[in-house]
Amino acid sequence: MSDFRLKVFISVAKNLSFTKASKELFVSQPAITKHIQELETQYQVSLFERLGNRIKLTKAGEILLEHSERIIDDYKRLEYELNLLHNTHSGELRLGASTTISQYVIPALLACFLEKFPNVRLSLLSGNTREIESALAEHRIDLGVVEGIQRTTGMKYMPFMEDELVLITSTRSRLSRFDEISLYDLPGIPLVLRERGSGTLDVFESVLQQYAIKLSSLNVQMFLGSTESIKNYLEYSDCMGVVSIRALQQELTAGKFKIIELKEARINRQFCFVQHYGQEAGLASAFMQFASHNKKL
Known part of the structure; x- marks a missing residue:
């Protein structure tokens, strides 16, 4: 439902790179450029200043970034709350969380998630970041929540909280x-x-x-x-x-x-969710949405 051009702009603005945004969104670089040009035409402003091989946000770009992030967040919450009206999740979800997260962040979320979806069977494995990533690689868990900066090939990392x-x-x-x-x-x-x-x-x-x-x-x-x-x-x-x-x-x-x-x-x-590439649906996705919208618990 949300404007994909805003997602493209946010990715370019965060990475300060058209190439990195292309890889992050799995969209060709010419398509990335086209989306940015359409936004600049629509608002009649320049969003990025070109400095040789680098780019930086203009003042207009900074304003658009602030509003774009808020708009995307509002769309996500709207979709999430509407989906809750007809989704009755059930089944097993095996979570893994690095030690700090499992002790101080996630327990309240787990309790509220089970209250909302009582038919879900939930388990939590605690360990350091490397141990959680190993458990994910060995398919002993369905979703990890980690705190490190290292990235393992073949796994997808999604921001959760600061x-x-x-x-x-x-x-x-x-x-x-x-x-x-x-x-x-x-x-x-x-x-x-x-x-x-x-x-x-x-x-x-x-x-x-x-x-x-x-x-x-x-x-x-x-x-x-x-x-x-x-x-x-x-x-x-x-x-x-x-x-x-x-x-x-x-x-x-x-x-x-x-x-x-x-x-x-x-x-x-930044704490991040981590899962295998291609694993986009199911209980893991439902929990990520729930946690992202209730992380101030």
Whole structure:
């Protein structure tokens, strides 16, 4: 029902590339160009500024992007709510979620989904991002929800929700005297981090690499397999840890932990649905729609 030209424009605007938009939407590059030209003709504006081999949004493009995303979201919600009137889902859905998501994000969604669709048999496998992707590849689950930045060939990744990783320490630690530190101070600070294969560590390591800091140069006292383990360890040590902001609501309210700001950057990441290419319908699709429309639970 929604205008496909807006989807094309959003893809080009997000990727700042006609070629990448073509691959993302499985549409030829001339067709991508044609859709953009039609929008520019319709609104009598230039949406992109050409800078050699690069492009950037014009002011008109920024305005159209803001409204286009809202329009597409409204269309999705309309279709979803109308479909709910005649859809009675049943069957088995095997979900897998990386540790942070399975502990702090998805439980409320699962409860509400089962309340809405009581004839669905639901199971949840928890593990780090690599483990969830392996389970999907081996067809032990139907849909994954992961937090890393690595991408596995043959799998399709779809954005779900935004997240932020933060540096924390116990309010009882001597390190709590800091309000802010530099990334370049990290080698001199004892750290507790998530294990190899976790999306949290992948994202943190990628930020370090942007500032030419090697993970091996850090003073990592321990790699632990869950955020809860990190929080429990930090309560009794003079260390800092990197965890999702979503895992800290109760502890921050209770005054147990303090967030230490990083001077150079905020560590933002995106949770994603992941499934095999071509797997577009069924309960997995129904759950993705439900979760996307109810992610503020």
